[in-house]
Amino acid sequence: MTSLTPENPVFATYMIAASLMVLKIMGQGWMTVYRMLKSDAGLVSPEDLQVGIINKNPRPEQLEIIDYVDRSRRMHRNDLENIPAFLASGLLFVLAGPPLWLANTLMYGFVAARLLHTLAYATKQSHEMRATLYTVGSLIVIFMALYTLAAAL
Template identity: 30%
Template sequence: MLVNNEEVFKSFAFYGTLSMFKMIGLAAWTGKTKRATQSFINKEDAERHGLPEAKTNEDVQRVQRAHRNEIENLLPFLGLGLFYCATRPCTVVAKWHFRVFVIARFIHSVAYINCKSKERSLGFGLGALVCLSMAGQCVAFFYKYA
């Protein structure tokens, strides 16, 4: 069996699902912000909402950038997390990796939407450190099989 610690894998699945749920929430937040600001970049969307022309809005673009950044960071976490589960990590350490990533990404998204640069950097940095830690442990573990 690839993943020999069911508890670690279930924890990864839980926190990975929370992260994907938040990512979906950011997509919904984008739609809400578009409607609230009456900002639609596609002509057909503007017309559907009774607007004469398409337009952009900084708030919409900010939420879209937060969403794109979430996708860019969630994909490595999901891939690395799956490999990491196969390295037989300590259960407590693995759970803390997953928890810190989710908390960090939540901080990042909230800070991004609210224009908080320091907090956004903190959230990004913590999430990146978690992924780097998992990647390093995966490389060390799997090197002997390469």
């Protein structure tokens, strides 16, 4: 069986998990844009204060940091710091030929940890809660990388 086809159940798991995480990254970007439009604030660059189709009445206070927008921006940045490592490590992990139960546990575990991290961030949970969920996802990616490394050696 070729490793990188949907007929390989481990790769199919990766396809699902990776697709969900790509949608998560892209969706969080759109959430930030939505929040900027809804609040008419949270812009980041001085050139954003030019008159345009959407921003018909630019004002200097639109550049002020507001938590409603910035929280979404921080969540997006956090995704961009974590999900690409999963995408790379997960693909290599598939090539290492792990058992399906292990791939399911790790890959869906990562997806769950990231979604719960987002929920914790969105609902203003403590840093300890977010750090715990980050740690779970991080350890999963590290384990997959070490598993792959061991298989390659």
